[in-house]
Amino acid sequence: MTQTRAEARLTSVEEQYPLAPSVLDADVYRDPARYRRELEDVLFEAWFPVFPSSDVAKPRDYVVWDQLDQSVVITRLDDGTVSSWHNVCQHRGARLLDGSGHCPTGRIKCPWHGFVYDLEGVVGSVPLRDSFDPGLLDGLRAPAVRVTEWGGWIWLTLSDDTPELLDYLGVIGEELAGYELDGYTTQYRHSVTLQANWKIVVDAFNETWHVPFTHQDTLGGVVLWRDAALKIASPHSWMTLPVRGLTDRVSSTDHRKTHICHYLAFPNTIFSCFPTHLQMWSAWPLSPDETLLCAYQMAGPAPAGMTDEKWARNNERDWKHFLDVLLEDSEVINGFTKVARSKGFTKNMFNTAESRLTAFHGEIAKRLR
Numbered sequence: 001m002t003q004t005r006a007e008a009r010l011t012s013v014e015e016q017y018p019l020a021p022s023v024l025d026a027d028v029y030r031d032p033a034r035y036r037r038e039l040e041d042v043l044f045e046a047w048f049p050v051f052p053s054s055d056v057a058k059p060r061d062y063v064v065w066d067q068l069d070q071s072v073v074i075t076r077l078d079d080g081t082v083s084s085w086h087n088v089c090q091h092r093g094a095r096l097l098d099g100s101g102h103c104p105t106g107r108i109k110c111p112w113h114g115f116v117y118d119l120e121g122v123v124g125s126v127p128l129r130d131s132f133d134p135g136l137l138d139g140l141r142a143p144a145v146r147v148t149e150w151g152g153w154i155w156l157t158l159s160d161d162t163p164e165l166l167d168y169l170g171v172i173g174e175e176l177a178g179y180e181l182d183g184y185t186t187q188y189r190h191s192v193t194l195q196a197n198w199k200i201v202v203d204a205f206n207e208t209w210h211v212p213f214t215h216q217d218t219l220g221g222v223v224l225w226r227d228a229a230l231k232i233a234s235p236h237s238w239m240t241l242p243v244r245g246l247t248d249r250v251s252s253t254d255h256r257k258t259h260i261c262h263y264l265a266f267p268n269t270i271f272s273c274f275p276t277h278l279q280m281w282s283a284w285p286l287s288p289d290e291t292l293l294c295a296y297q298m299a300g301p302a303p304a305g306m307t308d309e310k311w312a313r314n315n316e317r318d319w320k321h322f323l324d325v326l327l328e329d330s331e332v333i334n335g336f337t338k339v340a341r342s343k344g345f346t347k348n349m350f351n352t353a354e355s356r357l358t359a360f361h362g363e364i365a366k367r368l369r
């Protein structure tokens with residue numbers, strides 16, 4: 001029997017599935033105290049891509065990020081950079097902004113007693129200023145949140161101690177840089193609330209051997225799931241996944257041109273990259289038993305020889321296909337809350353094909369204080 005090119009690239013089982021089998025206590029998916037510690041010790045310490053840069057394309061555009069029990073304003077300043085700060089009035093805690101929009105005056109007025117903030121969250125005018133303790137108003141601002149732009153995304157972290165973004169991303173940043181994502185545009189987006197712990201959702205997308213059971217009709221004939229090669233790049237992980245009609249047709253030594261390359265930017269974001277476009281999604285915990293999945297499709301310019309119309313049709317087809325696959329995953333994932341506290345659910349056993357799950361949970365455990 002002739003080997004496929006993908007098979008020929010795999011030199012050993014160890015290279016394909018790098019970690020030994022492991023066991024995980026089921027409590028990590030249902031214990032409310034564990035959930036709270038994960039927010040503080042894992043999620044608050046990470047960098048996240050939160051919105052495409054194009055969501056605040058022009059100076060004085062803003063967008064509000066409401067996740068992880070936090071609310072953060074992101075603004076585009078007149079010099080073209082972005083600023084972000086907690087969306088909380090420093091007088092008595094009112095929420096300052098909602099949704100997204102454009103602020104032509106560059107002044108944001110609290111809806112309760114009219115404190116005015118500039119686009120960097122600094123308090124300017126204060127009604128009844130003389131009636132306040134002047135020491136408390138001196139230099140007053142909504143606390144800043146670290147933010148940066150990279151790869152067509154706005155990234156933020158709630159921690160002052162997390163390393164700079166590209167140091168944090170490491171190999172994943174180097175991999176993503178090869179796609180020149182700055183040239184991509186956002187085409188589609190979709191959000192869905194799933195009835196499962198956020199780590200169940202992350203787990204669900206980091207192994208491929210459920211494909212023949214969950215996705216036989218949608219993916220079974222497309223991806224060569226047996227030939228996925230898993231890589232651990234602590235705290236992140238990734239895999240190369242051969243695709244029929246691409247891996248066997250395109251000749252290149254760059255896996256980004258021949259495979260779907262699927263990256264977990266620890267802890268909760270996945271970039272699933274095709275050579276010319278990608279789907280990206282984040283799993284935002286809402287409670288121990290609920291997760292908001294926010295998905296996007298972004299694409300580069302039409303490949304050589306393809307009209308923009310055909311490229312748009314292809315992208316629409318790919319997005320519909322992605323939504324079909326997501327629906328199949330959702331049907332399984334949505335069953336978890338009903339069994340999360342079952343006396344019959346005591347542990348997960350991960351095989352070597354689930355090495356990325358072993359690595360993911362190991363990274364979380366390492367971070368819990």
Ligand code: FES
Pocket residue numbers: 089090091092093094110111112113114115
């Ligand atoms: S709460 Fe904002 S001005 Fe009072």
Ligand SMILES: [Fe+2]
Pocket residue numbers: 204205210214215325329
């Ligand atoms: Fe799936």
